[in-house]
Amino acid sequence: MSDAPKPFPVMVTGGAGYIGSHAVLALLDAGWPVVVxxxxxxxxxxxxxxxxxxxxGDVADVQLMTEVIREYRIGAILHFAGSLLVQESVDDPLKYYRNNTAASRALIEAAVAGGARHFVFSSTAATYGVxxxxPIPEGAPKAPINPYGRSKLMTEEILDDAARVHPFNYCALRYFNVAGADPQGRSGQSTRGATHLIHIAAEAATGKRAHVNVYGTDYATPDGTGVRDYIHVSDLADAHVHALEHLIGHPGDSLTLNCGYGHGYSVLEVLxxxxxxxxxxxxxxxxxxxxGDPDALVADNRAILSTLPWRPRYDDIGQIVTDALSWERTLRERGLSS
Incomplete structure (x- = not known):
């Protein structure tokens, strides 16, 4: 579908944020009209x-979202809006159930009322817990250990229930560790207080931090530090476009897919x-x-590779780090907040 005329505009919630802004770029690059x-x-x-x-506007405002969907004739929604800091979710769980679960339920209601038939949801590997x-397959037990993971899993369940009774299908993409920035320098991680390792390391390398904390050196991994599956944000954004096009071409299908490369790097390897x-x-x-930090979190990504035509373009830790560093320098040069 990438070269064909697009059948409708796509709404991207949270499109001014880190992952959402990259999804907007991927959609525009593929020729989709986008409403952020x-x-x-x-x-x-x-x-x-x-x-x-x-x-x-706020995605929790059902009336506003229904009006936007109808006014712009939105056919699909890519939903990124929400809160995503694990420790904050432990400290303030009600915020996460409001911003993630309740707001998503409201948006799904608006999608059904407004006639948007396809929904791609920003989920997380935190649904698996420890x-x-x-590698973790999609069918592994879901046992989240924090409100962030539970808030996302609840939304997956709401989507599943809604798709059973409405002309509506969805794809929940469970991200692993998202990092890097647009290779063309158009967007990157700019959110204040972001806690991902590569972002923190890039800040340290560009003088915004004095050091990087390594949390634990006694894990059951080759060098004793935690291993994570780092996926380049632009590859993740492309996965959303492929997921959207699959939903359009298979209106009876709903999917839940891991988004990762299927291999990991330790904290020390990243540094x-x-x-x-x-x-x-x-x-x-x-x-x-x-x-609660597991020894290793690595995606079994066989399902996404067999279901979608998505193939990673930036599966290289050096590329991910280089792009993250380049974006940090761009922020500094432009005098933008981070």
């Missing part, structure tokens, strides 16, 4: 291209890569484990 909805609580208006339509097996790319070591502080 964002309340700008954590996103940035400057991250939205002029070629996309922007509506400032995995019983690695070594940053040192190599910059040719300058960043300071590391070895501290204790954080509660």
């Amino acid at each position: 909805v964002d309340n700008l609580a954590t996103g940035f208006r400057w991250s939205i291209p002029d070629t996309a339509t922007f509506v400032q 995995p019983e097996m690695v 070594d890569t940053v040192d190599r790319v910059t040719n300058h070591p960043i300071e590391r502080k070895l501290v204790g484990r954080r509660p």
Whole structure:
């Protein structure tokens, strides 16, 4: 469908945020008309291209979302809006059930009322909790250990129930560790307080931080530090476009798919890569484990590779780090907040 005329505009919620802004770019690059909805609580208006339509609003407002869907004749929604800090979800669980679960339920109601028939949902590997097996298949037990993971799993269940009784299908994409930035320098991780390792390491390498904490060196991994499956944000954005096109072509299908590369890197391997790319070591502080951190989180990605024509283009830790560093420098040069 990528080269064919597009049948309708696509709404992207949270399109001024990190992953959402990259999905907007991927949709526009593929020729889709895009309507971005964002309340700008954590996103940035400057991250939205002029070629996309922007509506400032809250996805929890059923009336507003229904009106937007009808006014712009939205046929599909890519839903990124929500809260995503694990520790914050532990400290303030009601915020996460409001911003993630309740707001998503409201948006799904608006989608049904407004006639949007396809829904791609930004889910997470946190739905698995501490995995019983690695790599983790989609059928592994879902046992989230924090409100963030539970809030996302609840939304998956709402989508499943809604799709059973309405002319509506969905794809829930369970992300692993998202990192990097648009290779063309159009967007990147700009959110204040972002906690992902590669973003923190890029900040340390560009002088925004004095050091990087390494949480635990006694994991059951080759070097004792936690192993994660890092996926380039632009590959993840492309997966959303392929998921959307699958839903359109298979209106009776709903999917839940892992989004990862199927292999991981340890904390020390990531930091070594940053040192190599910059040719300058960043300071590391070895501290204790954080509660609930698994030894390894790696996607079994066979299902997405067999279901969608998606193939990663940036499956290289050096590329991911290089793009993240380039974006940090861009933020500094433009005097933008991070």
